[in-house]
Amino acid sequence: MLLGLRWLTENHVDRWRQGRVDSLEEMIQAGPGKQATAMRTLGEWVLERGLTPSETDYIARTRDRRSLQFSIGGNSDVERFYRTRWVSPDLSAEKVERLRAEAGRPPDLVVVAARRDWTCAGCSTTEDDLLLMQNEGPLCMRCARLDHLAFLPAGDATRTRRAHKASSLTSVVVRFSKTRKRYERQGLLVEPAALKAVDAELGTGDR
DSSP: OTTTTTSSOHHHHHHHHTTOSSOSGGGOSSOHHHHHHHHHHHHHHHHHTTOEEEEOOOBOSSTTOOBOOOSSSOOHHHHHHHHEEEEOTTSOHHHHHHHHHHHHSOOOEEEEEOSSOOOOTTTOOOOOSEEEEETTEEEOTTTTTOTTOEEEETTOHHHHHHHHHHOSSOEEEEEEETTTTEEEEEEEEEOHHHHHHHHHHHTOOOO
């Protein structure tokens, strides 16, 4: 809703997801009065349609996988309102449970393939090609504790999907495209054992 009203941008949400700001509210481009009106209107709208509340935990796209905070003050009632998703009462219990599981799944970490020189905020190295943005700044794979993962290039959807499911820790690798002005997916970082097991199942062997 806040994105639709243009009170937030995708960049704002990405920074919040990455744990680079304390709360989502501090970036909303509207005053407290307008925010309160919008939330009240949303509450009336869902009641009129008889939608069913389903509270969801929002997890940061950070290595520690901490819970995200929506409001500046952290008020429990406000946080609960933000965390509530609304579903149709006509949906089956199975569909509702599936939606709840999908909504509560922690997001993938996002690692950036650097296009220019940079310095790790943790150890000051300038040699790593990959970085993970955190609130303290960009971290190299060793400081982000991701240096044990193997890179799986994009292109084989079946291999990627199975490796993603088999690995308990994954990270999407993206690179900024100057021509398209956006980050594009390059591949996935997965646990080597998971990738090896998937290749054995698919009969692909080492690539």
